[in-house]
Every structure is written in C-alpha cells, then in structure tokens.
Amino acid sequence: MKKFSAVLGVLILLSPSCSRIRLPGKIDDGVIVSESAPVRNSTAQLALEVARLNKGQEVEILERKGVEWTRIRTRGNVTGWTESRHLVSRSVIDRGRALAEQAAAIPAQATGRLTTHASLRISPGRSSDQNVALYLPTGLNVEILTRERTFRMSDEILPRQFKPRRRPAPRRSAEPPVKYDFWYQVRLPADALIRVGWIYAQLVELKIPSGLVNLQGDKFIVGWFEVGEELKDEEAGPVRHYLALERDRFRPAGGTDFDRLKLFIWDLRLHRYRSIWQRAYGILPVRRTDRGGLPAFELQVYNERTFDLEQAIFSVDLREPAKAQLARMKESTSGAQP
Numbered sequence: 001m002k003k004f005s006a007v008l009g010v011l012i013l014l015s016p017s018c019s020r021i022r023l024p025g026k027i028d029d030g031v032i033v034s035e036s037a038p039v040r041n042s043t044a045q046l047a048l049e050v051a052r053l054n055k056g057q058e059v060e061i062l063e064r065k066g067v068e069w070t071r072i073r074t075r076g077n078v079t080g081w082t083e084s085r086h087l088v089s090r091s092v093i094d095r096g097r098a099l100a101e102q103a104a105a106i107p108a109q110a111t112g113r114l115t116t117h118a119s120l121r122i123s124p125g126r127s128s129d130q131n132v133a134l135y136l137p138t139g140l141n142v143e144i145l146t147r148e149r150t151f152r153m154s155d156e157i158l159p160r161q162f163k164p165r166r167r168p169a170p171r172r173s174a175e176p177p178v179k180y181d182f183w184y185q186v187r188l189p190a191d192a193l194i195r196v197g198w199i200y201a202q203l204v205e206l207k208i209p210s211g212l213v214n215l216q217g218d219k220f221i222v223g224w225f226e227v228g229e230e231l232k233d234e235e236a237g238p239v240r241h242y243l244a245l246e247r248d249r250f251r252p253a254g255g256t257d258f259d260r261l262k263l264f265i266w267d268l269r270l271h272r273y274r275s276i277w278q279r280a281y282g283i284l285p286v287r288r289t290d291r292g293g294l295p296a297f298e299l300q301v302y303n304e305r306t307f308d309l310e311q312a313i314f315s316v317d318l319r320e321p322a323k324a325q326l327a328r329m330k331e332s333t334s335g336a337q338p
Contacts, residue, residue, distance in 0.1 A: 096194030125155030163254025
C-alpha cells in the first residue's frame, strides 16, 4: 500500500496540471545599463551571486524594494536581486532615445566634465528619482546642448521671461539664497545606452578652452564655437579663433542664457587674443550656418523693445584677421520658440 501511494504521488507530480510551475509575474521590462551587474539570491549582505549580466541585456522586473534593490528574471530564467542603479525600465530607454533623436541636430554649445557622480534624468527636475535614467561616474565628459531652470527641488520648468537690466546694481560679495535649480541638457559619449538627458548644472564644470579661461571678467563664458582653421603660432603653438557666448556674472538679464557674443581673434604678430563683441540677449541652443561663404550663427534673441523672441543671424568675417568683423545680418524672424 505504501508503495502504491508513493507511485501515485509521483504520477500526480508529473501530471500536466502540476508540472506548470507558476513563475512570478513581471511588473516591467528592464535593460542593464552597467558594464557588469551582479545578480544575488537575496539583498542580505552575505547573499550569493547567482548570475552576472552585461550592459544591454534585457530582463524582466518582478519587484522593487525601496529605491536600492530590484528583483529581476533573466532571459535564462534566473531570478534574483540586483542594485537598482544597474538597470532602467524599457520605457525610460525609449524616452531617452526619443530625446536623442530630437536633439540630433543641435551642435554642442560647450563641453563639460562631471565633478562628482550624477544622475542623468529624462526631464529636468529632482522632486523624485522617477525620472532618473542613468547614474554617471565622476569625470565623465559631456556636451552641453541647452539649459533650463526649475523651482528648487521641483519638476516645474520656469517659463522664459525677459527682464533687461534697467540700472546698475551693487555687487554682492555673497551669493543670494538659491531659489531655483539650473539644468543642462547634455549629450553623452557614443557608447552610452542613453545618450541625451538632463543633469543638475552645478555638477558640471565647463571645459573652457585654456586660452580663454583667464580672459573672463565681469562676464563669464557659457558656450563657445571654433571658427576658422587652426593656426600655428611660433610661440604659442596650435591656436584657434572662437566665438564665445557670455553672461553677466553679477547682473544677468532674466530669462536669458547669454547676453553677449564675443569673437576672440588670435593675433599671430602679438601672440595673444584680441576681441570684438555684439550685444545679444539670447537663449540656447545656437546653431551654425553659412551666409555668402562666411561662417554664421543662428540665435534666438529677445527684442529689447517688444521683449519678444526673434531669430537673428550673426556672421563672422575672418578673411582679414586684422579687420575681423562680427555683425548681425538684416534678415530676422520674430516669434522664435524657446
């Protein structure tokens, strides 16, 4: 009788209805974004590693434990826990790729370096971590594309409102309390799984060309473009001309990203830069173009009388460097969009 019961138990276990083991249901699809992501059998400190995944591998997300841990199932049907920083949901990947497509035609306005580890976000704002796409390492180089401002610790983008400087204000030795968060939209290196997103601006140090760093004063450089061909100076070595975007350090005009264009022309005779400039209350991005064989730049600038945004084109003439010119062309279009 005991033998019969044992055989019956085996048959029951092997029956189709009992052989279908119920696997935990997924709550989302995910993609590994770290170069190497260990998968553990628990979140305990002494947990065993059951798998190791590489960047780009797809997984099923089964459960989230706070913001630090995520339970996943691999394509090989291995289930375990990995740190949440190692993966993002498929929907975030798709949104990141859409951002990259939208920004594909925007040239780098500046280059920068992360001064500490930073979160790449799908949208500007840090009220929560729900918009975090990637965690980036210290020292990573990025391209700056645009700039936005939100209320502090909020996701609400402040609308652009041009506020020209009416009268001089006394310089303040101490910075006023920060009421806003500033954000850079950045482009990451080509091997990044998500290439475009937003980074808290204070975590980015601009890599201003070495020849221009010490030429900043009351105005500081927020963007720059190489103009013309590389020159060979007998004393300084290889040098370039630059068109820089500058912003007032003490009295910036509200609603703007820059308030002046400055052309830095290298003088081969004096072995140093000289400069000419034009006032332009504008916002990023600036785009390169060409007018009559001369390098030119398309800007969105504020009309100082109507306070409306309009498109303006500035041309650069370096055919005779000693007589270099930076001039606004007559054609312009009102109603430009920020």
